[in-house]
Amino acid sequence: METVRTVCTICPSACGVLVRRQKADIVGIEGDPESPMSKGFLFPKGLSAIEYMRHKDRILYPMKRKGERGKGGWERISWEEALETVTERMGKAKALCGPQSVIMLRGAAKGLPDILLSRLGNAFGSPNITSMGFLCFVPRVYAYNATFGCFLYPDYDYPPATLVLWGVNPSETFPPLFRRILKAKEKGTKLIVVDPRRTESAQIADLWIRPRPSSDILLCLSVIHEVIRRGLYDASFVERWTLGFDRLERHVEGFQPQVTEPYTGVSPEEITAFLGFYTQGPSAIQEGNGIEQSLYTFQMQRALYVLEAITGNIGRPGGKTRWGNPKLVERYGPLFTLQDLIPREVRERRIGAERLAPFAHYALPQAIVQAILDGSGPKVAFIMGGNLLLSWPDSKRTLEALGRLEFICVSDLFLTPTVMMADIVLPAATFLEFDSIHMPPDFTYFAHVQQKVCQVGEARSDVWIVNELAKKLGLKEYFFKDEYELYDEVLKEEGITFEEFRRIGFLLGRKEYRFYEREGFRTKSGKVELWSPDLESYGLDPLPKADPSSLQSDPSYPLLLTSYKPYPFRHSNFRQLDSTRMLHPYPLVLIDGKTAASLGVKDGEWILVETRKGAARAKAKVDDVKERVVVMEHGWWLPEDGTFLDHNINVLTSADPPFARETGTPLLRGVPCRIRRL
Ligand code: SF4
Incomplete structure (x- = not known):
């Protein structure tokens, strides 16, 4: 029996997996004890990976639509015909209506394939590339950058004296993280959960706070107000490392707990209880998607980071700190995404750009839908593993828009409602069916080898699909001979090849406490920007702001x-x-x-x-x-x-x-x- 080391890519947790194989048959799957992320555990979705992979409804071959769109008639075709057809339709739209008439869409983040899709859009000449980032995770990245100039992570393993889970329930969505939280609790960490629902995480919390949905920012501003009013901030950190504390102090004056209570449903006494734990540092706040789908998504994240900064929890063991990344290709850098192939003035005209801050680089999904319905742009869509009819707002309008597109190609595993609207369907592979470098979007300090253990039908990885499509589109000079040339390129700075990475297994960065003492923060001021001159220069709120009347x-x-x-x-x-x-x-x-x-x-x-x-x-x-x-x-x-x-x-x-x-x-x-x- 042979054992193959790989990684589960179903969710961003990146659990290590050992697959037991007898000749071509997979006989077992279990957690990898050497995985730094999951330490031998594998959770229900990962454990059902074989059932998922072998499911009778998997899309096994490329198919083209037969009959009316959306009615479920399909005809099996070859990969050659499928890619030729997509190439021809994309090329025709480009010739007649310009490259921006081809939109590149995707669902939940996967890592390397996401960046390759952006690279395809950029090389093709279309800035109309988008993902679920407008609803999930990306607002967090922007808020971290605006405040600290880098992304930070809670220091779970130190552990914190107090950990706050704000709008996140790892017991359901990040099981390996939940195990680390349980371990931290065993060592004495106090847990605060902020969530309107009594989740499993809330059930083990020392304090459970239940704000009304979307009112979190008012609650957080009240907490900041009380931290300042009661003198609970870290005066020396504030003095040395922050910009705009005086402005912040004046700004939060109107957010007394009794003023925000009618909107949040959280009493002044609960805020006092929150402070009783939170100011017993070191403390860390893990934010989640629960605070990312409101009109204050970015401002709310900023408010949290401001709170963490003024209480001196940044870079501190048990607080929130930076991790150094392995020396992989700079995945979001222009050299890899090739974003500079699209002239700035063209990028600025991408769909919905007028509704986005200058640092948001995507096309806006609901504006794409409207543009299709207005007949003012998109003609062809390439969708990489996204079920937009379930995940974009206003499903009925999205359905109408998809119905109006001239041509849709989707790569996916199953005939989802969105796939049913396609003209060409490409069979995508599960994580057990291809070699890759898994670079989880949520943990840039980690990369794990992903190894193929079997082939199902003619399914292919998204990396393979995008790379082959790019070559057919005549973009060979920007792409790779095959996936392995890409993987070697990604690993080049580390001085290893993909074949060597197979033996190494994973690369893990290092935790960097007090990183700012060496080099400052990566903001323009070199400090934590409580008040952000950049945001002000863009005409945005430079201090975390919310208008209660807008709830x-x-x-x-x-x-x-x-x-x-x-x-x-x-x-x-x-x-x-x-x-x-x-x-x-x-x-x-x-x-x-x-x-x-x-x-x-x-x-x-x-x-x-x-x-x-x-x-x-x-x-x-x-x-x-x-x-x-x-x-x-x-x-x-x-x-x-x-x-x-x-x-x-x-x-x-x-x-x-x-x-x-x-x-x-x-x-x-x-x-x-x-x-x-x-
Ligand atoms: S937690 Fe995520 S990565 Fe881990 S086994 Fe479950 S789905 Fe896979």
């Missing part, structure tokens, strides 16, 4: 809708598997007992959730959530019959303004809603 309320829709991503799925994936559906067969919507009783809703019955945008059904779960908050599961469709509008939360959300000023993020949390029995 939405609607007498006809008196409840507030938010969402969560249920274990054991990954976004809209894994609904096909018997094992996951046995654990979680139906879409759920969580409501508090008092609201349920007042509306006569019983636990387990199907109910209708309505907003001004639409209605969707889910099974009621009477649960411990913030009063008058409705928490619906994200990503639900039913592969067994293709249903995707009935239970889909994005039928309830709007793609209309207002959007976050910096990142174009629409309001997906705190949407006024109502519920009724069916």
Whole structure:
């Protein structure tokens, strides 16, 4: 029996995997004890990787549409014909309407393939490239950069005296992280969870704070107000390493806890309790997607980082610090993305750019949808593993837009609702089916070898697909002979080849405490920019700001809708598997007992959730959530019959303004809603 070391790439946790193989047969899969990320554990989604890979509904061959779009008629074709067809349609659109009429879209971040897709867009000449970044993670990256000039990570393993999980539930979405948190708790770490839902993380917390959805920034500004008013800040760090403390002090004057309480639902006493733990440092805050889908997504992240900075928790053991990266290619740098191939004035005209800060480099998804409907641009879409009909706001409008495109090519694993709209479908591979360098987007200090253990049908990796398509498009000079030439290029600075990396297994950067004492912060001032002159120069709020009156309320829709991503799925994936559906067969919507009783809703019955945008059904779960908050599961469709509008939360959300000023993020949390029995 042979053992192959690889890595699970289903979610960003990057758990190490050992695959046991007998000749060509995989006979077992288990966690890799040598993995620094997962230390021998493998979690349910990773453990179901073989079931996922061998599922009867996998797309195994390239296919072209037969009959009307969206009706499910397909004909098997060769890779050659598929890539030729895509090349011809992209080339035709470019010749007739310009390269920007071809849009490059993708779903959840994967690492290397994402950057290669951007490289394809740039080499092709289209700046209309986008991802889920407007809703997830990318606002965080921008806020870190604006504040510190670099990304920082909580120092879980030191561990912190107090750890705050703000809008994140690692017990469901980052299981290896949750194990580290449990270990930290064993060593005495106090845990604060800020979440309207009593998650598994909240159940083990020393303090659970429940703000209303989208009001987090007001809560955070009140915490900052109290830190300053009570003199709980680190005066020497503030003096030496921050810019704009005086302005911050004046700015938060109006955010007394009693002023924000009517909006947040968090009392001054709870803020005092928060400070009681948080100021017993070292403290670290792990932020999550729960605070990323509001109009204040960027400003909220800035507020958190300001709090962490003024309390002296930056670069401190047990606080939040920087990690040095392995010497891999600078993945987001212009030399690798080739972004400079597109002239600045063309890039500035990408779709939705006028709604984005200068540092946001993507095209804005809801603006793309509108441009398609207006007939003002996109003709052809290349979609790399993205289920836009579940993940973009206003699914019905997105559906209408996809229907108007002249040509759509999608690479994916299953016939998702979005794939059903394609003209050409390319079979993508699961992580067990190809060699690669896994560079998890959330942990840039880590890279793991990914090794092919089997071949299923004619499935290929996204890297292979993009590279081959680029060559067919005549962009050979910007791409690679094959994937291995690319991998060697990525590893060149480390002085190793991919074949050597197979034996090495992984590369891990180093934690860098007090990094700023050597070189300052990588901001223009060299300090933590509490007040950001750059943001001010862009006409954006230079201090974290929120207007309470902008929090939405609607007498006809008196409840507030938010969402969560249920274990054991990954976004809209894994609904096909018997094992996951046995654990979680139906879409759920969580409501508090008092609201349920007042509306006569019983636990387990199907109910209708309505907003001004639409209605969707889910099974009621009477649960411990913030009063008058409705928490619906994200990503639900039913592969067994293709249903995707009935239970889909994005039928309830709007793609209309207002959007976050910096990142174009629409309001997906705190949407006024109502519920009724069916
Ligand atoms: S947490 Fe689960 S899905 Fe994520 S990498 Fe680990 S095993 Fe894979």
